Amino acid sequence: MFKKIIAGAGIALVALFAVPTAAQALYAPEDSITVTGTPAPGGTVTVTIDAAFTPGEDVSFTLTGENASAATLAVFKAAVETKSLTKAADASGSAALDVTLPANASGTYTITGTGLSSGIVGTAAVTVVAGDGSGTDDGDGLAVTGGTALTAIWIAGGALALGIVLLLVRTMRRKASV
Template identity: 40%
Template sequence: MLKRILAAAVVTAGLLLAAPAAANADVYTSGAPCSVDVSTIQAGDTATVTCIPGTWAPSELISWTGSGIDGANIRMASSVTFTKHANADGSDVLHVTLPSSASGVYTITGVGATSGHVCSVSVTVLPADTTASTVSSSGGSGLAATGSVIAEWALWVGGGLLVVGAVAVAIAAWMRKVRSS
């Protein structure tokens, strides 16, 4: 009887630990969002769009486009539409120079040819006659990055070990009860 209970506990623990691996078996890009180094800039200045590793498929072809009030004059290396390959780790960096006549909100959008992932960033452009002291150069949204630093697999392993420990304690208590009677 004890062998059957122990075998059931081992099988249950194995299933609990294998379930997350089965759910993550498909390989695909995470589709992480891209970011821009500044949220507000002067007309004629350059913004840098950064996509972290895993945003795109490795060496994937990305079509970048820009839109805004004077979107035809946005320069991304050579034109308003620019195609380039992501790095081997799925990251990318793009420098975008906005026209000197720009004002309002401009959107830079990348579309992955393989993954189909779409990533957009927006930049608010102040007219050229606005003083530089009103330009925000802090970048980002102003919110602290408070993501978890614990890997998901570590949580599953820890939870599985807790379950196995609880089963072992229950079996030990049951064995004491059987031996005492």
């Protein structure tokens, strides 16, 4: 019995110190990350993370999204056909990356810059605007996702479920009072 108590206390002690350490990622301030350009199929956007990294530090950029392997990541006009790229931050600790999206780009792409020595992480999300006239753009510059109809269905389903629960509660209360 005493061994179980000691083992439990040891696990609790490890969890007390290990779990908070794992959650201590350093993130670049959101206002230091800028995306310029219009994200469109075949278009180019520039992601800049200002003054977050150690000057001269290597920064690993990764691109995640549908058809991301067809994208081009560029550093000062020198294109690299890959989904990840490492470059050095400038003297102010800033790093910028030009991303040319694939011709068949769709959905949201995530560009992440990670300082290889500081561990600082900066993330930007880029949502591709449909521009092919296929009806996926309703004129406001945003892709149509059908969220309005789906939201209405979920609200109606929730109202129906709430009504059923209220009827069941009312019936149970009547039976209990008789």
